[in-house]
Amino acid sequence: MIRDKSTTIHLCLLLVVTAVFIWSVINPAGYLNWALEVSPAIVGLIIVIATYSKLRLTTLSYIIIAILMILMFVGGHYTYSKVPLFNWIKDVLNLNRNDYDRFGHFLKGLFAIVIREILLRKTPITKGPWLFSITISIALAIASLYEIIEWLSTKITKGGKVVKNFLGMQGDIWDAQWDMSFALVGSILALLFFSKLHNQLLKKELIRESRKSQSKSD
Template identity: 55%
Template sequence: MSHKKGSWVHLFLLLIVILVLIWSLIKPVEGYGVLLMEISPSVLVLLFLIARYNHFRFTTVSYVIIALLVILTFIGGHYSYAKVPLFTWIKDYFDLKRNDYDRFGHFLKGLMVIVIIELLVRKTALLKSKTTNFIAVCIVLAIGALYEIIEWLSTKLGHEGKSTKDFLGMQGDIWDSQKDMALLLVGSILSLFFIKILYKGLDKSRQ
């Protein structure tokens, strides 16, 4: 993919993300408090990537992953993770105990391992190897654990009101954080099967 064509694809992805963001801001189900807590990290990452675009440009594979994960966050913020309609329907149809949109989101966040590997290969002395893949998985898990700690701190530094409970999205499961981390790990490991796609993209970007 040429540099110019890649830029147009990236712009298209950004446009889609912005449209979903605008939609998420329109009458969020649980109010703007929950929405802002859920989408703020993604918005900050998005602004950082835009600001650094001319200085460091990821491959299109990584931008597709980032766009997908950001959109998932905006959808979760709009409805609150426990009330995303499709997964509420799945819950009711299969007689499940909870809405599993947050579980689905944590599983897909494992795709971030591909973005981390690209960053490591391009910006450090690390080469394409199983060791690099392992380090990337560890970094993704560390990011996931940090987010779980932030969620926990939100209950300790503030008051445990409705907004905080909606932000946590535990739905009565005391093992919610552990299950989220387990799914993140599984998602990260499975994502490594697609790593050759990233490496092909990296090789082309260097030609």
């Protein structure tokens, strides 16, 4: 089977994500906290692999997915509030907290591009203000759902060190609101800066799919 250039890039991304996953699981700060932090990435990875042949996304979407998975694997390994690089930034800039979680929620705004692609390819929605609005709404809903899950974890487990690490509030009572706000800003910026590039890549992917379907029918 001859692979096109995009398929090779996708395979490389999978290998990188797998390598970081293996590193992440080796002697993490705590295995229960690790499981809580990385489980969304593992589920996402399974879905991406299972649907690859049926719905192959653009390379931009797969790059974003890979970045977000790596982000969660790193956070799971150290816990979000103790990632060394952001501890260093905290000390250098004299900050009050380790902001890896805020950085992570901001980057999770990139997932808006993936949502945008699924909407364009699987729904009647076309490019325009409605696409922008619905994409932002779904991205914010996902960010809010994650905060609800974190809140439920405190109610189910009655607190504890693992749950505190999972929440990563670091004493900020408005942590959930900050996280959702950063995700919202990240989503808006992702759509503003990457939609044009995404349109170009999406057009190429749809042409590839069309040619593939035509070759099968022949």
